[in-house]
Amino acid sequence: MKNKSITSRDVDFAKWYTDVVQAAHLATYSNVKGCIVMEPNGYAIWEKMQQVLDHMLKETGHQNVCMPMLIPENLLRKEGELVKGFAPEVAWVTMGGNKELEERMCIRPTSETLFSDYFHEVLKSYRDLPIKYNQWVNVMRWEKETRPFLRGREFLWQEGHTIHETKEEAEQETRNILQLYRKFFEEYLAIPVVTGRKTEKEKFAGAEYTLTIEAMMYNGITLQSGTSHYFGQKFSKAYDIKFLNRENNWDYAYQTSWGVSTRMIGGLIMVHSDDNGLVLPPKIAPVQIAIIPIKQTELVNQKINEIEIALENSTMTYMVDCSEKSAGFKFAEAEVNGIPLRIEVGERDLQEGLITVVRRDTREKRQVKTSDDLLLILQEMLDTMQQDLYIKAKERRDQLTFDAHTFEEVKTIMERQPGFVRAMWCGDEACEAKMKEIRGTKSRCILEDAKPIDDVCVVCGKKAKHLVVWGIQY
Amino acid sequence: MKNKSITSRDVDFAKWYTDVVQAAHLATYSNVKGCIVMEPNGYAIWEKMQQVLDHMLKETGHQNVCMPMLIPENLLRKEGELVKGFAPEVAWVTMGGNKELEERMCIRPTSETLFSDYFHEVLKSYRDLPIKYNQWVNVMRWEKETRPFLRGREFLWQEGHTIHETKEEAEQETRNILQLYRKFFEEYLAIPVVTGRKTEKEKFAGAEYTLTIEAMMYNGITLQSGTSHYFGQKFSKAYDIKFLNRENNWDYAYQTSWGVSTRMIGGLIMVHSDDNGLVLPPKIAPVQIAIIPIKQTELVNQKINEIEIALENSTMTYMVDCSEKSAGFKFAEAEVNGIPLRIEVGERDLQEGLITVVRRDTREKRQVKTSDDLLLILQEMLDTMQQDLYIKAKERRDQLTFDAHTFEEVKTIMERQPGFVRAMWCGDEACEAKMKEIRGTKSRCILEDAKPIDDVCVVCGKKAKHLVVWGIQY
Numbered sequence: 001m002k003n004k005s006i007t008s009r010d011v012d013f014a015k016w017y018t019d020v021v022q023a024a025h026l027a028t029y030s031n032v033k034g035c036i037v038m039e040p041n042g043y044a045i046w047e048k049m050q051q052v053l054d055h056m057l058k059e060t061g062h063q064n065v066c067m068p069m070l071i072p073e074n075l076l077r078k079e080g081e082l083v084k085g086f087a088p089e090v091a092w093v094t095m096g097g098n099k100e101l102e103e104r105m106c107i108r109p110t111s112e113t114l115f116s117d118y119f120h121e122v123l124k125s126y127r128d129l130p131i132k133y134n135q136w137v138n139v140m141r142w143e144k145e146t147r148p149f150l151r152g153r154e155f156l157w158q159e160g161h162t163i164h165e166t167k168e169e170a171e172q173e174t175r176n177i178l179q180l181y182r183k184f185f186e187e188y189l190a191i192p193v194v195t196g197r198k199t200e201k202e203k204f205a206g207a208e209y210t211l212t213i214e215a216m217m218y219n220g221i222t223l224q225s226g227t228s229h230y231f232g233q234k235f236s237k238a239y240d241i242k243f244l245n246r247e248n249n250w251d252y253a254y255q256t257s258w259g260v261s262t263r264m265i266g267g268l269i270m271v272h273s274d275d276n277g278l279v280l281p282p283k284i285a286p287v288q289i290a291i292i293p294i295k296q297t298e299l300v301n302q303k304i305n306e307i308e309i310a311l312e313n314s315t316m317t318y319m320v321d322c323s324e325k326s327a328g329f330k331f332a333e334a335e336v337n338g339i340p341l342r343i344e345v346g347e348r349d350l351q352e353g354l355i356t357v358v359r360r361d362t363r364e365k366r367q368v369k370t371s372d373d374l375l376l377i378l379q380e381m382l383d384t385m386q387q388d389l390y391i392k393a394k395e396r397r398d399q400l401t402f403d404a405h406t407f408e409e410v411k412t413i414m415e416r417q418p419g420f421v422r423a424m425w426c427g428d429e430a431c432e433a434k435m436k437e438i439r440g441t442k443s444r445c446i447l448e449d450a451k452p453i454d455d456v457c458v459v460c461g462k463k464a465k466h467l468v469v470w471g472i473q474y
Numbered sequence: 475m476k477n478k479s480i481t482s483r484d485v486d487f488a489k490w491y492t493d494v495v496q497a498a499h500l501a502t503y504s505n506v507k508g509c510i511v512m513e514p515n516g517y518a519i520w521e522k523m524q525q526v527l528d529h530m531l532k533e534t535g536h537q538n539v540c541m542p543m544l545i546p547e548n549l550l551r552k553e554g555e556l557v558k559g560f561a562p563e564v565a566w567v568t569m570g571g572n573k574e575l576e577e578r579m580c581i582r583p584t585s586e587t588l589f590s591d592y593f594h595e596v597l598k599s600y601r602d603l604p605i606k607y608n609q610w611v612n613v614m615r616w617e618k619e620t621r622p623f624l625r626g627r628e629f630l631w632q633e634g635h636t637i638h639e640t641k642e643e644a645e646q647e648t649r650n651i652l653q654l655y656r657k658f659f660e661e662y663l664a665i666p667v668v669t670g671r672k673t674e675k676e677k678f679a680g681a682e683y684t685l686t687i688e689a690m691m692y693n694g695i696t697l698q699s700g701t702s703h704y705f706g707q708k709f710s711k712a713y714d715i716k717f718l719n720r721e722n723n724w725d726y727a728y729q730t731s732w733g734v735s736t737r738m739i740g741g742l743i744m745v746h747s748d749d750n751g752l753v754l755p756p757k758i759a760p761v762q763i764a765i766i767p768i769k770q771t772e773l774v775n776q777k778i779n780e781i782e783i784a785l786e787n788s789t790m791t792y793m794v795d796c797s798e799k800s801a802g803f804k805f806a807e808a809e810v811n812g813i814p815l816r817i818e819v820g821e822r823d824l825q826e827g828l829i830t831v832v833r834r835d836t837r838e839k840r841q842v843k844t845s846d847d848l849l850l851i852l853q854e855m856l857d858t859m860q861q862d863l864y865i866k867a868k869e870r871r872d873q874l875t876f877d878a879h880t881f882e883e884v885k886t887i888m889e890r891q892p893g894f895v896r897a898m899w900c901g902d903e904a905c906e907a908k909m910k911e912i913r914g915t916k917s918r919c920i921l922e923d924a925k926p927i928d929d930v931c932v933v934c935g936k937k938a939k940h941l942v943v944w945g946i947q948y
Contacts, residue, residue, distance in 0.1 A: 030592070031549060032579070035542035037592055040607070043538050064517050068509035068628055069543075069581075069612055070565075075505060088572055091544075093581070095566040096627075097616035105506070107543075107567070107581070118504070118511055133514070138543055138612070142571035153570075154542055 003276045003336055013219045020269055021148045023336050024278040034146040034153035038262070041337060042149075044286035045265055046156060050136060052188055052284070053158065053260070056180055062132045062160060067114040069137070070105040075113050079238040082112060085205020089142045091153075107140040112206065112231075112257055115161035116239035123253060125244045126165050132173070134160040149266035150223070150474050157261035163241060163253035167232065170254035174230040177258045178211045181226040189264065190281035190390040191215050191271050192397050193225065194420065194469050196445030201429055208232040214444040214469065216397045217270035220418040222444055222471035225267055228258035266474075271393050272361070278338030279361050281389050282382040289318040289378060290334035294327045294346030303345050303355070307374065314375055316382070335360060340385055341378060359385055403453050407434075410458060410470065414438045418472045422447075424464035426457035434459050435470060444469045477750045477810055487693045494743055495622045497810050498752040508620040508627035512736070515811060516623075518760035519739055520630060524610060526662055526758070527632065527734070530654055536606045536634060541588040543611070544579040549587050553712040556586060559679020563616045565627075581614040586680065586705075586731055589635035590713035597727060599718045600639050606647070608634040623740035624697070624948050631735035637715060637727035641706065644728035648704040651732045652685045655700040663738065664755040664864040665689050665745050666871050667699060668894065668943055670919030675903055682706040688918045688943065690871045691744035694892040696918055696945035699741055702732035740948075745867050746835070752812025753835050755863050756856040763792040763852060764808035768801045768820030777819050777829070781848065788849055790856070809834060814859055815852060833859055877927050881908075884932060884944065888912045892946045896921075898938035900931035908933050909944060918943040 005023045007015040021027055026042030038046065054064070070093060077083050090106035108114065119131065136158050146152045160177065164170040178195055185191045193213040203210040207229035215225045235241070236252040245251040272279040282288050291307060293300045304320060311318045319339075321330045327344070334342045344356040350370070357366045359381060368377055400419030404410045410421050418439065425431060425443070435441045446466045457464045479497045481489040495501055500516030512520065528538070544567060551557050564580035582588065593605065610632050620626045634651065638644040652669055659665045667687040677684040681703040689699045709715070710726040719725040746753040756762050765781060767774045778794060785792045793813075795804045801818070808816045818830040827844045833855060842851055874893030878884045884895050892913065899905060899917070909915045920940045931938045 028592075028595070030542050030588070032542040032544050032546060032588075035544065037542070037588075038540040040537035040539055043540055046540075047538065063514035064521065065514055066512040066517055066520075066630065068504050068506040068511070069614070070506050070509065070628070072506060090571070091567045092569040093565045094568045095578075097563050097565075097618075098561075104569075114504070114506075114511075118502075121502070140543070144571075154544070156540065 003332065006275055006277060006336075008275050009218065009273075016275070017266075017270060018148065020273050020277055024338060026265065026269075026278070027148045029148075034143060036148050036152060038156075041286075042265060045268070045280070045284065046262055048284050048286050049188075049264060050158075053184055054136070056184065057134055057158075057160070060176065060180065062134045062162075064135060065133045066135050066137065067108075067111050067118065069108055071108055071111075071113055072103050072105050074103065075117055076106060078113065079116075079206055079235055081234075082206035086110065086141075091140050091142055108137075109139055109141045110257075110259075111135070111137075111139075111159055112161065112235055113239075115257075116235045116241060116255075119163050119236075119241045119253065120239050123163065123241055123243050126246055129165045129243065129253065130162055130169065130173070132160070132162040134158055147266075147474075149262055149269075151263075155262050157259050159259040160257060162256045163236070164256075165243075165245070165254070167254050170232075170256050171230055174211060174228045174256045174258070177228040177256070178213065181213050181228070181258075181260060184260075185213060185215065185225065186390065188281065188283045189268055189271075190283075190386060190393060191225075191267060192390065192394040194445065194447075196447045196469065198227070198445060199429075199432060199443045199468070201432055202443055204229045206231065206234060208234065212445050214471070215267050215271065216400060216420060216471070217267070217474070218396065219270070220400045220472075221270075222420070222473045223263070223267045223270070224444070224473060225264060226258070226260040229256060231255040231257065272389055273338070274361075277336030279389070280338040280340060282340040282386045285317075285338065285340050287317050287319050287339050288382060289316060289341045289343060290330075290339040291318060291320045291343045291345065292327060292330045292334065293322065294344060294349075296322065297347045299350050300345050300347055303350055303370070307343065307345075310375055314379075316375075316378060331358075341381055357381060361385055361389060404458060405454050407459055410435070410441065411438050414441055414472065420444070421470040422453060422467060423458035423470060424452060424454045424456060425466050425468045426460055426462045427465040428457070428460065428462075431457055431459035439472055441470050442473055444471045444473070477806065480749055480751060480810075482749050483692065483747075490749070491740075491744060492622065494747050494751055498812060500739065500743075500752070501622045503622075508617060510622050510626060512630075515760075516739060519742070519754070519758065520736055522758050522760050523662075523738060524632075527658055528610070530658065531608055531632075531634070534650065534654065536608045536636075538609060539607045540609050540611065541582075541585050541592065543582055545582055545585075545587055546577050546579050548577065549591055550580060552587065553590075553680055553709055555708075556680035560584065560615075565614050565616055582611075583613055583615045584731075584733075585609070585611075585613075585633055586635065586709055587713075589731075590709045590715060590729075593637050593710075593715045593727065594713050597637065597715055597717050600720055600725075603639045603717065603727065604636055604643065604647070606634070606636040608632055621740075621948075623736055623743075625737075629736050631733050633733040634731060636730045637710070638730075639717075639719070639725075639728070641728050644706075644730050645704055648685060648702045648730045648732070651702040651730070652687065655687050655702070655732075655734060658734075659687060659689065659699065660864065662755065662757045663742055663745075664757075664860060664867060665699075665741060666864065666868040668919065668921075670921045670943065672701070672919060673906060673917045673942070675906055676917055678703045680705065680708060682708065686919050688945070689741050689745065690874060690894060690945070691741070691948070692870065693744070694874045694946075695744075696894070696947045697737070697741045697744070698918070698947060699738060700732070700734040703730060705729040705731065746863055747812070748835075750806075751810030753863070754812040754814060756814040756860045759791075759812065759814050761791050761793050761813050762856060763790060763815045763817060764804075764813040765792060765794045765817045765819065766801060766804045766808065767796065768818060768823075770796065771821045773824050774819050774821055777824055777844070781817065781819075784849055788853075790849075790852060805832075815855055831855060835859055835863060878932060879928050881933055884909070884915065885912050888915055888946065894918070895944040896927060896941060897932035897944060898926060898928045898930060899940050899942045900934055900936045901939040902931070902934065902936075905931055905933035913946055915944050916947055918945045918947070
C-alpha cells in the first residue's frame with residue numbers, strides 16, 4: 001500500500017521531498033517567485049514549534065518585541081561586515097505611495113541593525129542590563145535557487161537579540177541558547193544534532209564567532225539548523241550602544257543574536273518521513289491521533305464518542321474523520337499527513353471487544369481490549385514512538401559518520417555516500433577551500449572540546465589545530 | 475499621586491495618549507519613518523489578543539496559513555476597484571539582490587489578491603468548500619500621518635479569507651465574524667461597539683458591502699475597530715475561482731474577508747486608561763496581579779512565597795517585584811503599566827493578619843485577612859473590575875450618543891463635544907459629503923434593523939432611507 005503520489009525516497013530524494021511537501025499539504029508554490037504558501041498542515045507545525053520554543057525562551061527570561069520590517073540603507077551600512085554579507089541578497093523598496101523615496105530601504109534579511117539602533121536609544125545604565133529580546137517575524141533574502149522550507153526568499157523565524165554588561169555573560173547567553181536549541185531538536189523534533197563553532201569563513205557576517213547546530217538528513221546531507229552568534233562589542237561600537245557601568249564610566253554593551261526558522265520543517269521531513277508521506281514526532285505533531293470509523297454504525301459511533309470524551313480530558317490532541325470517504329482512503333490520508341497514531345474503530349472488532357491502534361512510523365498494529373485503559377496505552381505508544389524516532393535518526397546519523405585521516409579518504413566517503421566526516425584541520429582557509437572540490441564539502445563546525453583523532457591536517461599534512469566535522473550542505 | 479510623565483487626559487488628549495504609550499513602555503518611535511518598535515509590554519497585549527481571538531477562530535472552523543508578503547504588480551491589478559483603493563498607498567520593491575526587477579512588487583497592504591490567486595489554484599469541487607483561512611501577519615500602507623497603534627505604515631493584524639458554495643453561506647460568515655468581533659470587544663476588551671453596514675463611500679475597495687464595529691474613545695472620537703467584507707463573486711470572477719457544483723456545472727465561489735489589527739491596542743488605551751497610565755481589562759492583561767513587598771523582611775518574603783504557590787495553581791497571572799526600587803516607585807510602575815490588581819505585603823499589616831489589595835482602575839484599597847480565601851477574593855475583584863470597565867465605557871458612550879434631526883443640531887453637538895450622532899440619511903453621497911464640513915464628520919455605519927427616528931434626511935430634507943451613526947474618526 002504505497003502512496004502513489006510520492007516518488008520513492010531511495011529513487012530520487014529531491015523529488016521525494018517535494019512530493020511529501022505537496023502530498024501532506026504542508027506548502028505549495030506561489031506565483032510570487034521564490035516564495036511559498038504555507039498551507040494549514042505546514043503552518044500548524046510551525047505554530048507548534050513556536051509554542052514550545054516561545055515557552056522555553058520566556059522561561060529563560062526572554063521577552064518578545066516587534067521591530068519594523070524595513071531598514072533604511074544608512075542604518076544597514078553602519079556595520080561594514082554585515083553589509084558585505086547581506087547587501088547582495090536584499091530586496092529594496094524604492095517607492096512608497098507613488099513617490100520615489102529619498103533613501104531606499106531594504107526588507108530585513110535579519111535585524112541586528114534595527115535592534116542595535118533601538119538599544120542605542122534606550123540603554124542608559126548597567127541597571128538596564130541584560131536586555132533579552134526575541135521576535136517572531138518574516139525576513140527576506142533574494143535567493144536564486146529556492147526549495148520549500150529549506151531555502152526561500154521569504155521565511156519565518158525567531159531572532160533573539162540580547163545585550164549584556166560583561167563579555168562573560170554574553171558568551172554564556174550564546175552557549176545557553178545553543179543548548180536550548182539542542183534540547184528542542186533532540187527532545188521535541190527527535191533530531192540528533194552536532195554542535196560546535198563555525199570557522200571564520202562560515203561564521204555570520206559581523207559576528208566574533210558563531211555556534212551552530214548541524215543535523216544530518218536521511219540521505220547524509222547536512223542541514224545547518226540553528227545558529228547562535230557572539231558579537232562582542234562590534235555592533236555596540238558601530239551603533240554606539242553605551243551604558244554607565246558600576247564604576248560610573250561609559251562602556252559598550254556585549255551583544256548576541258540567534259535564530260531558528262521554518263527551515264526546521266524541512267529538517268523534520270528529511271529526517272523522519274518515508275515513502276508513505278510525512279512522519280512527525282508526537283511531541284511536535286499538531287494532531288497526535290486520528291480516529292477513523294471503518295463504517296459508521298451505532299455501536300461504532302457510540303465508541304468513538306466515548307473515546308472523544310476521554311481524550312478531551314487528556315493532553316493528547318486528536319481528530320475524528322467522519323467524512324464520506326472510504327476507510328482505506330482515510331487511513332492513507334492520516335498516514336500521508338503524518339498523524340502519529342490512528343485508531344480504527346470497526347463493528348466486527350467491537351463485537352469482540354477490540355479496537356485497533358496503528359503507529360504511523362512502523363505501521364505496527366496493536367489490538368486493544370475495550371476493557372483496557374486506552375488513554376494509558378495511547379500515551380505509552382506516543383512516548384515510545386517519540387523515543388524510537390530519535391534512536392532511529394541517531395543510528396542513521398552514527399552510521400553515516402566517519403573518521404578520515406587523508407584527503408583521499410574524505411573523497412572516497414563523500415563519493416560513495418555522503419555523511420559527516422570527522423577530520424583534522426590546520427586552520428588554513430586554503431585547506432578549507434580545497435575540501436570544496438569534493439562535491440562541495442564544507443566545514444560544518446569545529447568540535448571544541450573533542451579529542452583530536454590525528455596530529456596533522458587532512459588536506460595539507462601540516463600541524464592540525466582543530467577537529468572539524470565536514471559535510472555537504474543544503 | 476499623579477504620574478508626572480503623563481499629560482492630563484482632559485488637558486491634551488493627543489499628548490496624553492502618546493505619553494501613556496511611552497510611559498507604559500508599549501511602543502517607541504523607530505528611526506524607520508512611520509514605523510514603531512513594539513516593546514515587551516505592548517507586544518504582550520498583542521499576544522494575549524492573538525491567543526483569545528485565535529482560539530475563537532479555530533473553534534469556528536478557521537485554519538491558519540501564511541501567504542507571501544510581496545504581490546507582483548500584475549496580480550494586484552486584476553481586480554480594478556481594489557487597485558484603485560490601495561495602489562496610491564503601497565510600498566514598491568523594485569530591486570532584488572542588486573538587480574532591477576522585471577516586474578515590481580508591492581509589500582502586501584492586504585492579501586485578497588494572494589488568497590484569490592491561491593484559491594484559483596486549489597479549488598476544484600464543491601466538496602472542497604467552504605475554505606476558511608486566516609493569517610497573522612504584518613502589512614504595509616504608505617500613510618503620511620502616523621500615530622502609534624492607530625495608524626502606521628506597518629502594522630500587525632489577522633486577515634481572514636474564506637470562500638463558499640453559496641451566497642447565503644458567505645453572507646452568514648460575514649455576519650458571524652462581525653458577531654465574533656463584537657463578542658471579543660465586549661467580553662475581553664470591555665469596549666462596547668456599534669455594529670452596522672458601511673455606506674458605499676466608506677466600504678472596502680472591491681467589497682459588495684462591509685460590516686463594521688465602531689468604538690467610541692473617551693474623548694468622543696470614533697475608532698473603526700474591525701471590518702468584515704462580503705465580496706460576492708467579484709474577486710472570484712476577476713481571479714477565476716471556479717468549482718464544479720452539485721449539478722456538475724462550473725460556478726464561481728462566494729468570498730469574504732475580515733480583519734482586526736494592533737489598532738485595537740490604541741482603542742484599549744483611549745477607552746480605559748487615565749492620567750496615571752494604562753488601565754487594562756483583566757481578561758486581556760498579560761499580567762493580572764503585581765505582588766509588591768513594602769519592605770523585604772522574613773515574614774513578608776514568606777507570605778509572598780505562599781501567595782505565589784497559591785497563584786501558580788490558579789489561572790491568574792502574576793509577577794513579584796523584588797527589585798531594589800522603593801515600594802512607592804514599584805506601586806507607580808505597576809500602575810502606569812496597567813496591572814489590574816496590586817497586592818501590597820507589609821510587615822506591620824502581616825502582624826495584624828492583613829494584606830492589602832488595590833484595584834488599578836478605581837485605586838480602591840481592600841484589606842484582606844490572611845485567614846480569608848485570597849484566591850477567591852482576587853478572582854472576584856478581577857471579575858468585578860472587568861465588568862465595571864465595560865459598564866463605565868458603555869455609560870460614557872451612551873452619554874455621548876445623540877439623536878439629531880437637523881444639520882444645525884449635528885453641528886451644535888459636534889462642536890460642543892463630539893460623539894456618536896444618530897441621524898437619518900437619504901442615501902445620497904452629496905449629503906454624506908456635506909456632513910464632512912462639520913469637523914470632518916463621517917458616516918460610521920448604517921444601522922440596519924433600527925427604528926427610524928425621522929422621515930427625512932438630516933442634510934437635504936428629502937425622504938430618508940437609513941438611520942446612520944455619524945462620528946469624527948481617528
